[in-house]
Amino acid sequence: MRPAWHADPPVPPAAVGSGLVTAPKTSLVPPAEAVPPVRHPDAPAPGEPIGSHYDQCFGCGSGQPHGLQLAARAGDGVNVTAEFTVRPEHQGAPGLAHGGVLATALDDTLGSLNWLMHVISVTGRLETDFLRPVPVDTVLHLDAEVTAVHGRKIYCTATGRIGGPEGPVAVRADAVFIEVKIEHFVNNGRPEEIQAAMSDPDQVRRARAFEVNP
Numbered sequence: 001m002r003p004a005w006h007a008d009p010p011v012p013p014a015a016v017g018s019g020l021v022t023a024p025k026t027s028l029v030p031p032a033e034a035v036p037p038v039r040h041p042d043a044p045a046p047g048e049p050i051g052s053h054y055d056q057c058f059g060c061g062s063g064q065p066h067g068l069q070l071a072a073r074a075g076d077g078v079n080v081t082a083e084f085t086v087r088p089e090h091q092g093a094p095g096l097a098h099g100g101v102l103a104t105a106l107d108d109t110l111g112s113l114n115w116l117m118h119v120i121s122v123t124g125r126l127e128t129d130f131l132r133p134v135p136v137d138t139v140l141h142l143d144a145e146v147t148a149v150h151g152r153k154i155y156c157t158a159t160g161r162i163g164g165p166e167g168p169v170a171v172r173a174d175a176v177f178i179e180v181k182i183e184h185f186v187n188n189g190r191p192e193e194i195q196a197a198m199s200d201p202d203q204v205r206r207a208r209a210f211e212v213n214p
């Protein structure tokens with residue numbers, strides 16, 4: 001049976017300032033016409049490390065000393081696992097991981113699913129449940145999987161466990177990622193970083209390869 005947090009209750013209009021915000025949120029539950037995700041034939045082999053999105057990525061880039069330095073590995077389906085060790089610079093309350101940092105860990109792990117489908121996508125909506133506090137020095141064992149695809153929408157879910165890969169769930173998230181082209185970054189990113197990334201042949205080759213799906 002699906003846990004209660006999967007239920008997607010109707011979202012009432014929220015009052016903001018003197019007006020009403022009525023834009024509907026996209027449901028995190030895939031529509032009936034959604035299809036199962038397909039593992040790309042050139043996806044990393046099960047257990048193989050998945051490189052970072054980008055060297056300066058706060059979630060997984062090795063060039064960010066205060067980042068999460070997430071190390072993800074491919075699963076045998078359209079899924080990944082990753083570990084994140086909470087360091088003192090990730091605190092919110094004394095001795096505990098900041099909730100936003102934990103959400104980032106979930107988000108970035110979900111973002112690594114791109115490599116399994118050879119699709120570039122960005123977070124459209126991320127809903128996070130915080131179930132247990134996560135102390136500094138804890139290793140958060142993350143796993144994420146794509147559950148369904150509908151057009152450009154990629155429905156996915158992630159959990160973070162403490163005390164080992166089979167330990168209790170501390171955080172979890174449901175998300176909808178939206179497929180984009182490389183132009184999404186080229187047209188919106190700050191020119192300095194875009195130029196640096198575009199002059200790195202490995203980065204460009206990796207990103208472009210995703211645009212040629214069989």
Ligand SMILES: CCCCCCCCCCCCCC(=O)SCCNC(=O)CCNC(=O)[C@H](O)C(C)(C)COP(=O)(O)OP(=O)(O)OC[C@H]1O[C@@H](n2cnc3c(N)ncnc32)[C@H](O)[C@@H]1OP(=O)(O)O
Nearest residue numbers: 026053107108111121122123124125151176178185197207
């Ligand atoms: C060279 C460098 C390479 C680097 C590679 C890095 C890899 C990635 C790194 C990852 C790092 C880790 C991860 C990160 O941190 S990713 C960073 C955080 N996310 C973002 O910055 C995304 C910001 N948002 C946007 O850019 C746009 O709004 C996007 C591109 C998302 C959609 O705008 P666009 O104009 O394109 O879309 P559309 O209006 O034609 O709608 C298309 C469909 O999508 C549905 N929809 C739209 N919005 C949402 C939403 N919010 N929730 C749910 N659903 C949404 C919509 O209903 C429609 O469905 P349907 O009507 O067709 O059924």
